[in-house]
Amino acid sequence: MASTPDRMRALQFSKFGGGAAALESVYASHSLLLLNGGSLAEYVVSPLKYTIKRPENVSALDGASFGIAGQSALQSVRDSGGIKLDGSCVDKNVLITAASGGVGTYAVQLAKLGGAHVTATCGARNVDLVKSLGADEVLDYKTPEGATLQSPSGRKYDVVIHCAESQHCSTFKPQLARTARVIDLSPRAKTFLTIGVQLLTFSSQKFVPFLMTANGNDLA
Incomplete structure (x- = not known):
């Protein structure tokens, strides 16, 4: 035991x-x-x-869930992703993976608050939920389109909030805008290898490992 x-x-x-x-x-x-x-x-x-x-x-239940998930979403979207929460980011196309999870549900709403166009991935049973949170496009990750992460609108992604563990950052490469940022909330060894390569090649696309910082102001 x-x-x-x-x-x-x-x-x-x-x-x-x-x-x-x-x-x-x-x-x-x-x-x-x-x-x-x-x-x-x-x-x-x-x-x-x-x-x-x-x-x-x-409520106590909602407050408890915000500590890790809410702050991770806020800091990854606002700070790492550079999405201002004043509605001014209408030119940004944001991809959020695992959008029906704890971080993803917050991230979708925050990105929309910033004015961004949001494409989200989730399982088929959660598509309606993610749409109700404001996502403009929702991909079932088990479909061919979801596996390639290609936006139905054909737009490239300026920011990726990567909450899923099953996809390596290299999966995003064909779908990224020239100066895109991929924020990896579950970084692994391959993520840091990718970062090393981008530094050596002076790539304008950035893969960023995310680490939440406890912050009372963000809780408020």
């Missing part, structure tokens, strides 16, 4: 119980969202910069 780990990393949602007098932005008896280890513990200490008060219109 496997032993239970002493600490597990997850998003905590509970009550703040002490020290409120020393804090300006967190108060006793408020429900909090924080990204920190020890979420199954009876008590946990978290840096204030990773902690926010949970908004009343956000």
Whole structure:
């Protein structure tokens, strides 16, 4: 029988119980969202910069899911992908793989918030879900078109938010715009080899391994 780990990393949602007098932005008896280890513990200490008060219109379940998936989507789309969230990126064509997953569902909505044209991949049973999130085009990854990742509109991709593990970054090459960026959320050894080659060849297409950074401002 496997032993239970002493600490597990997850998003905590509970009550703040002490020290409120020393804090300006967190108060006793408020429900909090924080990204920190020890979420199954009876008590946990978290840096204030990773902690926010949970908004009343956000359930504990929704708040818990945002910690990793939501921040990963936000930072990969906005920071790594360069999609501004002000609706000004109407000239950008974005591909999001595994768009029905935790990160993908957020990424589709964020890319559309930025004004981008969004092509997404998912399984056949989730096509309607992904369309409802705002995707302009949805590819079933099990079809020939989905396997090649070719946009039904014929447009090349300026940004790829790669959330799937089954496809290597080289799969995207024929479908990329000249200065495209592929943001790999599950980088493997081959990803770093691809990055090394692009540096040696001065390629204008960039393959970027993604690592989420815990950020209280992004939680808010």
